[in-house]
Amino acid sequence: MQLLLLLLAFLLPSRAGAGEIIGGREARPHSHPYMAFLLTETPRGPSTCGGFLVREDFVMTAARCLGSPMRVILGAHNIRRRERTQQRISVLRAITHPGYNQQNNLNDIMLLQLENRARRNRFVRPVDLPQSMARLCAGAVCTVAGWGLVSLNRRTDTLRDVRLRVQRDQECNGRFDVYNGRRQICVGDKRQSSTTFRGDTGGPLVCNNVAQGIVSYGSVFGTPPAVFTRVARFLPWINRTMRRFQQRDQTETPLL
Structure with a gap:
């Protein structure tokens, strides 16, 4: 099933909306070790999204990428190849922000708890999150x-x-x-x-x-x-959510 999902995801159109880079260039391989490629099954069929590793057991992405099942590829440069640097991990649970609004895309944020912790190395490494809710200045x-x-x-x-x-x-x-x-x-x-x-x-x-x-x-x-x-606007929810599910999994076995 996972192999079929992977193949279909490359054959069908990507999720509509913002997403890929126009006017960019090929990145230096593994220069963004936090990047995640998401393979998702939705009611409309297979779909792909981006995401990023924020802790060894959590990937952050947009709420509009929700689907089931979901699989994450870390450490990739060429997503059509089975590179030795890649780590492919299933998603244990997807937690969308409770205020997400599909009509206007407000609160478009989701945390994906991974079934297994990612192995941190020079190809796979979390990215830092903001330390405060201070606004990012125009011109940055x-x-x-x-x-x-x-x-x-x-x-x-x-x-x-x-x-x-x-x-x-x-x-x-x-x-x-x-x-x-x-x-x-x-x-x-x-x-x-x-x-x-x-x-x-x-x-x-x-x-x-x-x-x-x-x-x-x-x-x-x-x-x-x-x-x-x-x-930055969602730091309290992010920290609370990652802490809550980590603590819960130390005391109970999740129902899949």
Whole structure:
């Protein structure tokens, strides 16, 4: 079943919305050791998403990537190859934010507890989260990485990355009716072609080695800016959730 899911995920279209890198370049192999590639079964069929390792037993992604079953690939550069650096781990449980709204994509964040802890090495390593709820300033230059569409109809097998600039909230307020600057980040200069697109929803926006955002949604035409979930806003929920499920699993066996 897992092999069939893997094969089908590459044959069918990626999840709609923001996601892959347009205007980026192939990343130096394993330069983003926190990156995760997600294979998911949804009511509409197999789908793929991005994500990122935040602790040896937890991956963070977008709530809109929810499906069952789910499988995570860590340590990958080329997702079509069985690289020796890869760790493939099933998801024990998916925890979406209780306030996630499918209609406007608010609170688009999810934690995936892994069935087995990832082995930390130079190919697989968690990324830091913000230390406070302080806002990320407009003008900050950050990195986004992902697999999937590099144009409206062309995929890539290898991880790509791009540097994008954080924009003022007004740039997204005028473009997306449901944008919320307290919970979301506006990213990508509309005067440039670089942006995220289909195929990597759930990937991280990394600024100074800290995961500040999660790819959420953007233009269906792949033009910037795009909207990212603001990770800092959810720190209390993130810390509480990882602590709660770790403690629970020390005292009881989960029902699968």
